[in-house]
Amino acid sequence: MTATAAFVFPGQGSQFPGMGHELNRLGPQARALALRAEDITGLPVADLMTCAPAATLADPEIAQVLVLVWSLAALDQLRQKGWRPCAVAGHSLGEYTALVACGSLDQDTALSLVACRGRAMAHAARNRPGGMAAIVGLPAQTVQALCTEASTGPDVAVVANWNSPRQLVVAGTVSAMERVIAAATGAGALRARRLAVGGAYHSPLMNEAHARLRDRLGGVPLDVPRIPFVSSVTGRHVTDIDAYRGDLLAQVIAPVRWSDTVRTLTERGVGTYIEAGPGRVLGGLGREMVRAARHLTTWDALHRAAPPEALPGPDTGTHSASTDLEQRTTT
Structure with a gap:
């Protein structure tokens, strides 16, 4: 190095x-x-x-x-x-x-x-309120799948930050965020919680x-x-x-x-x-x-x-x- x-x-x-x-x-x-x-x-x-x-x-x-x-x-x-x-x-x-x-x-x-x-x-x-959540300790493919499952009707969730192999941030509507957090916790994430931010940045919102x-x-x-x-x-x-x-x-x-x-x-x-x-x-x-x-x-x-x-x-x-x-x- x-x-x-x-x-x-x-x-x-x-x-x-x-x-x-x-x-x-x-x-x-x-x-x-x-x-x-x-x-x-x-x-x-x-x-x-x-x-x-x-x-x-x-x-x-x-x-x-x-x-x-x-x-x-x-x-x-x-x-x-x-x-x-x-x-x-x-x-x-x-x-x-x-x-x-x-x-x-x-x-x-x-x-x-x-x-x-x-x-x-x-x-x-x-105009389009939303939020973000940090997911730690799950494979990226798992987090992406959870976002897809949470995106129903007007709700949307996407991976917003690929921060590291073990830390991803998801963004989307509030209800979708809650579903992703609950599913990630059930899937064994080390952490899955909302972040104190004012919007769903890096998302379709x-x-x-x-x-x-x-x-x-x-x-x-x-x-x-x-x-x-x-x-x-x-x-x-x-x-x-x-x-x-x-x-x-x-x-x-x-x-x-x-x-x-x-x-x-x-x-x-x-x-x-x-x-x-x-x-x-x-x-x-x-x-x-x-x-x-x-x-x-x-x-x-x-x-x-x-x-x-x-x-x-x-x-x-x-x-x-x-x-x-x-x-x-x-x-």
Whole structure:
């Protein structure tokens, strides 16, 4: 295993009350970025990051902008400390930060697009209410079958996040979610419970958001990535940036293929994964899938302040991804 490092960026669900205090630790440029985001999005970003309760932060219109700002600030600080990734990827929303990191998108455009994305998804969630549930410890084929069985009449359930071989998230109507949870528990799942999210993201219930974003994304210029970029929509390297535009649009209704994304990065020789953003959900999932690799939070990497090739041996942390998944998902 080589010591090459990839930056991975989290999505919605990694926000938390008081996250502005940590943002301030990233320095004056981070605070300036928050103010810039206020001008572009019309949201009081700094106040929301510092004072908003968890219920307010769960609104996708708010959460997505805050996570993007925090992740962009982390990206800037990691670069200043000398980190240079060999590849980048993002979990759903995190893909917009990855596009900035690989040079395909500028910060201002990313902020504008994510604000639009959050509004579209919030509107769709209000018009077609639904939910999400984490299923841990069942084979993927079993979970897919349970979703099919629960999808009757107007009800729908689909696999929304392929987070790891043992952790999947399903999304759909509330009644379908309850049936999937009950069936998964009966089938021997280690965990099967609803997640505290405001909608059925990455499911057909987001079709309205998909339609609202079509024109907005259609005219956005995307440059060819300067470093390898792996899409969580396909789990593969992006080789045709124009074709990828369709994947980026489909993201709100398509499942997140995070396990495939990590597999692709690992096959490239990635030995260090830096979660450039708030939280440590992706690090927990990474430890589950690639135990031999080193998995660092933003703060871990900033405190080491060294280029990847100078780092010591693999990380041996035992943080459980399951614990985070009970409380959060990323979209």
